[in-house]
Amino acid sequence: MLADLKELVVCESFSADHSAVARSAEVVGSQGARLLGAVPETIVIDGVTHLRWTFGTPRVLLVGHHDTVWPMGSLETHPWSVADGIARGPGVLDMKAGLVQMFHALASLPSPDGVCVLVNGDEEVGSPTSRELIEESARGCAAAFVLEASANAEGALKTARKGTSRYEVVVHGKAAHAGLEPEKGVNAAVEAAHQVLSIAGLAASMDRAAPSVLGVPTITPTLLSAGSTLNTVPALARVSVDVRVPTLAAQDLIDDLIRGLTARTHGARLRVLGGKKRPPMEPASSAGLFALASEIASELGQEPLRGIAVGGASDGNYTAGTGCPTLDGIGAVGSGAHADSEHVVVEWMAPRTRLLAQLIARTRR
Known part of the structure; x- marks a missing residue:
């Protein structure tokens, strides 16, 4: 398993470099073919390379990604x-060790029948080209297992994830000379300030509307921009x-x-752009x-x-959104994903692999 992990890690696969992702797909596909006895379907969407193995009529979906956040x-x-x-x-933790596991x-089982394996190449940027592929593969399955890393260094699984939405509130005003006739303008920056306060207050009003249903959402104004020159009443602002x-x-x-x-x-x-992203x-x-x-862990003596419920999103949001039962964080155990300290604790790899095999x-019965 360590030899296979090295093979994947030394083939860099930065999400933004589609050529690197394509090379990585060749390595991942070759490794999977060797272990599973079948060549994957290679699916290229908008230049991004994804892999899928389908064995019989799938009842179980295994989801992983081979792209990473690490620049070439x-x-x-x-x-x-x-x-x-x-x-x-x-990328050793997020999530090449998960792919190896x-x-x-799957290779440890007598047959891979009833399983679909999907490894996409753009998860780290929100799976824009693979979302439909993920959802298509999940529909009708009895279970989806997402090979993202565990929730913490103690091996906790990820049993819930927050969904995400992204918006841009565009404010249209009217330009005017800021010194000669500001009263003839409509200041989009001032209106944007009102909107920032309104947006920040939405969470409280929503809690009052349905406190027992909604849990703890967050609504955060982030990027702000307004105006074009120092002496002009801003005609446009964005939040x-x-x-x-x-x-x-x-x-x-x-x-x-x-x-x-x-x-x-x-x-x-106002004009509102964007909307709901991951459920x-x-x-x-x-x-x-x-x-x-x-x-199963108890039976295996583990x-x-x-x-643990986590705030970050993954492709498990998409599989769960189709109604497919989903368990996430079943991959490698370690810490430091996306950071200089990223690492995998080797002794967890075999036990987690046995757990997944039994799942x-x-x-799939």
Whole structure:
């Protein structure tokens, strides 16, 4: 498994470099073909290379990605190494070790029948070209297992993830000379300030509307811009908004609230761009699979499993959004994803592989 992990890590696969992602897909595809006995379907969408293996009529979907956040050349400063039971290298935790564990788990079974394996090449940038592929593959499956890294260094699984929405509130005003006749203008910057305060207050109003349903969403104004020159009343301003939600109900309600924003400045008008992105992976989606995983871990003599809800999103949001039961964080155990300290604890790799193998065997029946 370590030899296979090295093979994947030393083939850099920065998401923004489509040529590098294509080379990585060749390496991942070759490794998967060797272990699974079948060549994958190679799917290129808008220049991004994805891989899919389909064995019989799938009941189980295994989801992974081979792209990383690490720019090309990162191997020079973060070389592959294994020392004192720790494996290091760009993307080793997120999520090349997960791919190795996935291939070995499936290869350990008498047959891969009833399983679909999907490895996409753009997860780190939100899976824009692979979302439909993920959702298509998940529909009709009894379970999806996402090979993202565990939630913490103790191996906790990810049993819930917040959904995401992204908006841009565009404020249209009217330009005028700031010194000679400012009163003839409509100041888009002033209106944007009103909107920032309105947006920041939406979470509180939403909690009052449905406190028992929505959990704890976040609505955060982020990027701001306005104006064109120092002596002109701004005719245009923009406010970007980051939304994280624990439930579909919260996502829908916030969408209505954002789209219902109204201008406070006479003569100004608003236009709302963007919308809902990843649906939340709600706890109910993972409950049955987590219970099964806990039972299997006990049978294998492993430590009791723990499940954690996390704020970050993954492709598990998409599989859960189709109604497919989803368990995330079943991949490698370590810490430091996306950081200089990224690493995998080697001793966890085989136990996690055995756990996944049994999950596949019991859910594809």
